Amino acid sequence: MFQDIYTIWLREMVKFVRARSRIVSSLAMPFIWLFILGFGFSSSITIPGLPYIGFLAPGIIGMIILFTSVFSGISVIYDRQFGFLKEILVAPVSRSSIVLGKTFGGATIGTINGLIVLGISSILGFTGFGIGTFLAISFMILIAISFVAMGLIIASRMKSMEGFQMIMSFLVMPIFLLSGALFPLSNVPDAMRVISYLDPLSYGIDGIRGSLVGITNTGLVIDFLVLFGIAVGLISVGTLMFKKSTQL
Amino acid sequence: MSAIKIKDLTKKFGKFTAVDCINLEIKEGELFGLLGPNGAGKSTTLNMLATMMTPTSGSAMVNNMEISNQDSVRRSIGMVFQDPSLDDELTGKENLEFHGRMYHMQKNLRAKRIDEVLELVGLGDKAKFQIKTYSGGMKRRLEIARGLMHHPKILFLDEPTLGLDPQTRRGIWDYIQKLNKDEGLTIILTTHYMEEADYLCDRIAIIDHGKIIALDTPEMMKNEMGGDILKLETREPENLIKILTFDWIKQKNLFEGYLNVTVEDGGASIPNILNIASKAGIKIDSVQMIRPSLEDVFIHYTGRTIREQEADTADQMKKMMNQWGRK
Numbered sequence: 146m147f148q149d150i151y152t153i154w155l156r157e158m159v160k161f162v163r164a165r166s167r168i169v170s171s172l173a174m175p176f177i178w179l180f181i182l183g184f185g186f187s188s189s190i191t192i193p194g195l196p197y198i199g200f201l202a203p204g205i206i207g208m209i210i211l212f213t214s215v216f217s218g219i220s221v222i223y224d225r226q227f228g229f230l231k232e233i234l235v236a237p238v239s240r241s242s243i244v245l246g247k248t249f250g251g252a253t254i255g256t257i258n259g260l261i262v263l264g265i266s267s268i269l270g271f272t273g274f275g276i277g278t279f280l281a282i283s284f285m286i287l288i289a290i291s292f293v294a295m296g297l298i299i300a301s302r303m304k305s306m307e308g309f310q311m312i313m314s315f316l317v318m319p320i321f322l323l324s325g326a327l328f329p330l331s332n333v334p335d336a337m338r339v340i341s342y343l344d345p346l347s348y349g350i351d352g353i354r355g356s357l358v359g360i361t362n363t364g365l366v367i368d369f370l371v372l373f374g375i376a377v378g379l380i381s382v383g384t385l386m387f388k389k390s391t392q393l
Numbered sequence: 394m395s396a397i398k399i400k401d402l403t404k405k406f407g408k409f410t411a412v413d414c415i416n417l418e419i420k421e422g423e424l425f426g427l428l429g430p431n432g433a434g435k436s437t438t439l440n441m442l443a444t445m446m447t448p449t450s451g452s453a454m455v456n457n458m459e460i461s462n463q464d465s466v467r468r469s470i471g472m473v474f475q476d477p478s479l480d481d482e483l484t485g486k487e488n489l490e491f492h493g494r495m496y497h498m499q500k501n502l503r504a505k506r507i508d509e510v511l512e513l514v515g516l517g518d519k520a521k522f523q524i525k526t527y528s529g530g531m532k533r534r535l536e537i538a539r540g541l542m543h544h545p546k547i548l549f550l551d552e553p554t555l556g557l558d559p560q561t562r563r564g565i566w567d568y569i570q571k572l573n574k575d576e577g578l579t580i581i582l583t584t585h586y587m588e589e590a591d592y593l594c595d596r597i598a599i600i601d602h603g604k605i606i607a608l609d610t611p612e613m614m615k616n617e618m619g620g621d622i623l624k625l626e627t628r629e630p631e632n633l634i635k636i637l638t639f640d641w642i643k644q645k646n647l648f649e650g651y652l653n654v655t656v657e658d659g660g661a662s663i664p665n666i667l668n669i670a671s672k673a674g675i676k677i678d679s680v681q682m683i684r685p686s687l688e689d690v691f692i693h694y695t696g697r698t699i700r701e702q703e704a705d706t707a708d709q710m711k712k713m714m715n716q717w718g719r720k
Binding site for chain 1: 440443444445446447463464465467468472474476477478479480481482483487491492494495496497539
């Protein structure tokens with residue numbers, strides 16, 4: 146079981162390290178967001194007791210983890226299209242191991258990307274390091290796991306990458322924008338706040354922000370418990386859907 | 394000992410019956426071919442034996458294990474799929490490495506076996522290149538090597554030479570034969586190429602519309618057809634036809650000025666016929682021997698050529714694929 150999970154995780158890592166140009170291009174976007182929004186809004190948005198970059202950085206960390214993780218999960222579609230999934234499916238390995246290997250692989254990549262963005266934001270003036278960093282990392286891991294699992298669920302229903310743009314527009318972008326990554330949720334209209342509370346990423350970003358700069362909306366304990374529950378739930382559903390989609 | 398024992402195996406996709414109550418026994422060490430047009434149910438049968446699909450009804454034993462015993466069966470077989478199933482971004486060696494790990498091979502054994510199988514398919518010098526630099530034939534060879542990594546007792550090959558050029562195909566055939574003859578590996582392949590089944594297989598099952606309609610050695614199948622045809626060219630075919638009245642001549646007819654006679658053993662019959670003709674003073678200008686092909690066998694059993702058959706099943710295939718896509 147562990148050996149199988151490790152094997153599938155290892156493949157994700159080898160491919161991640163090999164695709165260096167992809168890493169650079171995927172990190173260019175959060176850098177641009179941090180740079181332009183950070184400086185652009187810093188004078189017009191005031192958050193009590195915090196420069197805007199301090200508020201924004203945890204949001205952008207959440208963003209990069211969201212994007213890379215969903216993509217990691219959906220990449221099973223590529224495995225299916227290029228046939229490699231068959232090689233995995235015909236091996237004497239349980240479907241759960243495959244899902245866990247894929248999830249942890251994608252989650253590792255997502256978390257590494259999150260840490261890189263944390264590094265970038267410190268260059269741009271973000272100061273919020275300390276014991277909280279470790280707590281923030283655990284939130285990053287939970288965000289990553291949840292959204293890789295969500296990607297796997299999408300991949301088990303979607304047969305080609307053609308629908309990817311639609312997933313980006315109608316699922317991933319709203320999740321990002323409603324999560325309180327760019328602005329505080331405390332001042333938004335009630336209806337919007339309700340939707341935001343249904344957004345798993347809200348708890349993740351609130352958790353990272355709380356751990357790093359001490360500003361939180363829902364409180365770290367609730368953030369952690371809710372996100373943990375969501376991660377476990379999505380992995381379970383993901384495993385079921387994956388099993389169903391590969392049963393012939 | 395039988396490597397495979399299939400009993401009443403059936404697979405339905407919705408209303409479409411892909412495999413219809415097949416019974417079959419394959420011996421250890423046999424090179425066995427499932428021959429039939431696209432959509433006949435060959436791949437479905439293979440996928441069920443490899444535990445990739447669950448049968449709708451019936452049962453099958455692979456290496457004396459029920460196919461419901463997924464993991465044990467999987468460990469004892471190697472599978473080479475019809476479509477490529479390599480990771481393009483990984484190197485040849487990494488693909489094999491992944492496979493070895495998935496089959497729980499220890500590190501030392503893995504390294505040793507990777508070298509062995511790469512040697513076997515002549516890819517030792519390409520091991521460190523990414524798959525995207527490989528040609529179609531090289532990919533196929535690496536997939537065969539991968540299927541052998543974990544010392545399976547049976548190797549399944551689904552259309553092993555589909556889409557390869559004739560020269561590469563010949564090379565793959567040699568590897569397949571070498572594995573079967575030298576290593577005693579039981580090999581079960583599907584193909585819709587007549588000449589491939591004829592050249593490689595010890596025994597063939599012809600599958601059509603999910604049913605086995607003929608099962609024998611290629612030689613026996615062709616003998617079923619009544620033997621060889623001798624095409625005799627002569628100026629007086631009418632006279633020749635009159636004197637050729639022997640038991641060993643099964644059939645004779647005039648066609649486009651040639652006299653066609655069907656005999657069991659064409660090679661031995663030629664001198665006989667020449668002798669008889671020259672004694673009767675009939676000059677034979679030329680003799681041509683035609684051995685019946687598997688294509689003839691196929692026409693004999695189905696009443697159609699394999700190509701006509703494919704056009705016919707294309708619709709059903711589409712339906713089946715849709716079913717797959719929806720699941």
